[in-house]
Amino acid sequence: MNSREKIQAVISEMNKVVVGQERLINRLLIGLFSGGHVLLEGVPGLAKTLTINTLAKVLDLHFHRIQFTPDLLPSDLVGTMIYNPLKGEFDVKKGPIFAQIILADEINRAPAKVQSALLEAMAERQVTIGDTSYLLEKPFLVLATQNPVEQEGTFPLPEAQVDRFMMKVHLNYLTKEEELEVMRRMSDINHVSDPKTVMNLQDIYTIQNEINDITISETLERYIIELIFATRNPADYGLTQEANYVQFGASPRATIQLNLAAKVTAYLEGRDYVLPEDIKEVAPDILNHRIMLSYEAEAENITTLDIIQTILNTVAINR
Template identity: 50%
Template sequence: MLNQPKIIALRQSLETIIVGQSALLDRLVIGLLAGGHLLLEGLPGLAKTTAVKALASGVHARFQRIQFTPDLLPGDLTGTDIYNPQAGSFCFVEGPLFHEIILADEINRAPAKVQSALLEAMQEQQITVGGVTRPLPPLFMVLATQNPLEQAGTYPLPEAQLDRFLLHVELTYPSAEDELRILQRDRMGHAAGTESGIKVDVQTVLAARAEVRKIHLDSELERYIVTLVGATRDIAHWLPEQAGMIEVGASPRASLAIAHAACAHAYLQGREYVIPDDIHAIAADCLRHRIIPSFNARMEKVSRNSLLQALLDAVAVP
């Protein structure tokens, strides 16, 4: 695990920039290691954009921020063919998705047609325009921020697109102590920027991803992951009192997401093997956006988080 110290140092350097969001910083680095996309949801002012910029500053990779708005067009993301009158032919002008780290800011402020333009890029790591398919960089990673759907001017993301995200991270307000630290830093003229003190190159990240794939995941834990994901499709078996609360359970992609994220979590903790705590640490973030509560659950105001926590408690750990 030659690159493990460099990645851990990068994670520690992010703490000097972002105060009070340790779980968010862990998930950002897990996404980087697992090669997955992240959806960050929270109210304005919780450092979503700042955290993504901080991560991008710590990696020598091409970074692009895309501000999603209601008038955005699919070609604004993918690029388009432009006619060149001198040459008498069309030439392709790459869109911002051809960068390595993408910040899709306020992704749910754009309509579904624009959001769907990300589907091919996120799943197949390629973009097809004008019948020509072009590959995206090996490091390609989408970090999307989302405002709660209750806010004005937001659109729900399609289920197919949600399933492409490795993790759905919900941000909460910082503690009073952390907020006091933020205030004091600002008053002293040391407000956090977005420049990380540690820099790693793309090859280091790709090598670290290869190391993460070698993290040992015991067969009993593999079976536990599959059982946990299957429980979201048959909640009545595990929680008879919650029967009918989940309309649609998680897809097999959820099992893959938990396995990859758990290995990345173990790597970040300095271990070469996965333990149940790694699975528990990231399971909810891997499943939250992949289940659809039923009408009864919504009427009774039973949240996704409470259902997932109940399932985590009900499924026996090997």
């Protein structure tokens, strides 16, 4: 099979287990092939954990699931030094962060010290234990789930950490037909879905090299820049009302990752060039966690997605 056939095989195997989450699967693949972490937000029961677990099985990558809880310690995540009386010295015991795919389940239930420990791994792809830094395996991908912050027992994630996530994907309930299919599948208490491994590490490297060859015109590169600057200075683009709603816009990291995500989207669509539709498709997920709204926006029930859609509708492509 060629690379695109293997991608279709991955999607097919995941659909054997997961129902009605095509967009979620697409976003996870974009994160995988671009090396970007993905944050998933939604109420419990939307198959977030199941989808990530299934992806790890299909890809034949080293996988760890970490349940984040209020009593979790940084050493529970990265590891610690343990004294060995026979040797008379300390040995390193590595934590579960040493894997290629990390499922950080309910990430916003852990306190700030744990989030700080995870931040180094996400940003630098390394972990420091004692005086020594250890490189993490490649690819290293954090796929985190979080419950809405209004729920009891949750902590808002630090802005610096949220910005390390390439995308924040909001999940909605299934349709009636999709939920009917879930109910029918689970009516058999002995039902076991065992997806096959259809892609390995070398396949991922091959696909990433092919994505590097995807072309994007200078016109679309400048369009990405205009979109990012419109989040920072809406008034410069005639969005005077939105200027009152936005406190801070997207960071330069958003510029880089919007470009990468658009290229992966084009690749998954079977093209070797980027279209404006590719940028618009992924822009909401790239930008929605990077725009900080003012109190006025919250008072008027204006969301970041509202702002992003207005920007996409307003900013023109200068050919």
